[in-house]
Amino acid sequence: MNWIELKALNKLYNTGKVKINQTLAKSPVFKSHKDALEIERGRKFFTRNDIFIEVYEKRYLKDFEKYSTFLEAEKLLKPQLRFNKKDIDLLIQFKQGIADGSLLQRRNELKEAQESVRGFSHMFFKNDKYLDGKTLLIDAINKIFNITLVDNKSQQYLYVLQCEAPKLIILCENGNFLNRDKIPRANGYELWYAGGRNIPKLEYTHQIRRGLPIYYSGDWDKDGLEIFELAKQKIPDLELLFPNGVSKSISATDHKSLWKYPEAPEKLSGLNPSLYTKKDKNKIIELITKNHWITEEGNNLKVMIDNYSS
Structure with missing residues (x-):
């Protein structure tokens, strides 16, 4: 689940409807709650019923409030933001680790080693290419760790x-x-x-x-x-x-x-x-x-x- 889906679920909860876009039309989250959702004539909006309100408050409301508070505090809320839930959880862990000192030595090692984007991805994500092209996520990592990960795109010269x-x-x-x-x-x-x-x-x-x-x-x-x-x-x-x-x-x-x-x-x-x-x-x-x-x-x-x- 990504931030667009989380934000859309919250809007649906608060306003009763949310416009269907490509992300929501393909979203497995929205498909999994089809019994709690209705589609307006013309297939332009999802609308909710009482089942959705109960499901949302039980499964999503607390997470949305936590993520929204964190992203706003870090000035990361942007229209194009597509972080998935696991990415935001990891950023929160990074922030807590810097604040409580448990990641300060690692931060210093990253800075000393002039760590690259792929090197960092290899350490913390499922593979070394996970961060490729994810500019906003890289920017967030740099901001939280107060480092600048080195870009290492393929070059066509020696x-x-x-x-x-x-x-x-x-x-x-x-x-x-x-x-x-x-x-x-x-x-x-x-x-x-x-x-x-x-x-x-x-x-x-x-x-x-x-x-x-x-x-x-x-x-x-x-x-x-x-x-x-x-x-x-x-x-x-x-x-x-x-x-x-x-x-x-x-x-x-x-x-x-x-x-x-x-x-x-x-x-x-x-x-x-x-x-x-x-x-x-x-x-x-x-x-x-x-x-x-x-x-x-x-x-x-x-x-x-x-x-x-x-």
Whole structure:
């Protein structure tokens, strides 16, 4: 249920009618209360009966008053607001956590780490892309935490996070790590971001490598590993970093990159087995068997490099 539905239910309760728009016409909430609602001739308005009043006071009135008070106090009430109920509940928890001090350390860590929108989404929402395009929700989070989450939209050009004395290069599938400069620069990592599958440009990067070893960091899912294989065609000595992040359920996170041949994990989802170590293949088989994946930003960059070198 989103704020538009909650607001419409309240208007129906207070005034006796509410105009039907596309959101309300498709709303499962309004459909679930069809016995308590009537539609005016011409299908322009929902009107209520006595059953609705009883249902609304029992199930929705307290929530509406809580959410309305919070949104108004935070100056978030806008005509285009479409926050769902779970989003508002989470914002209220954030506000309470900052007020009582339980989230102050986390807020400081987010600021220190120059956290990105997708990084924050990975921590608090069901997947790392949940906040994509949700400008008002991102603004509300920034306001409550008093931070500015870094935007990390896909780019169509090679972006480089430079450091003073680079020891190696890491090609990143996503832009998250490039938005947080402290760990890479402190350890001599130069980060490259080509924009996901947009890797043909890597053919022209030989001179700017300066003979440095180069590694690949990406999501451990079908798409991320396919991108590694495409990038390795352009950079034959590209080495794959082994993940240290916790895997997540593909179905539970609404992830769109699905493993091929789940009934036969040993086929490695059609990936080229010659490009992976025994350890890599075992991890891929494990992820396919569990229908899991590992996000790039869920890994620790320094740990991946240290483990590769050891």
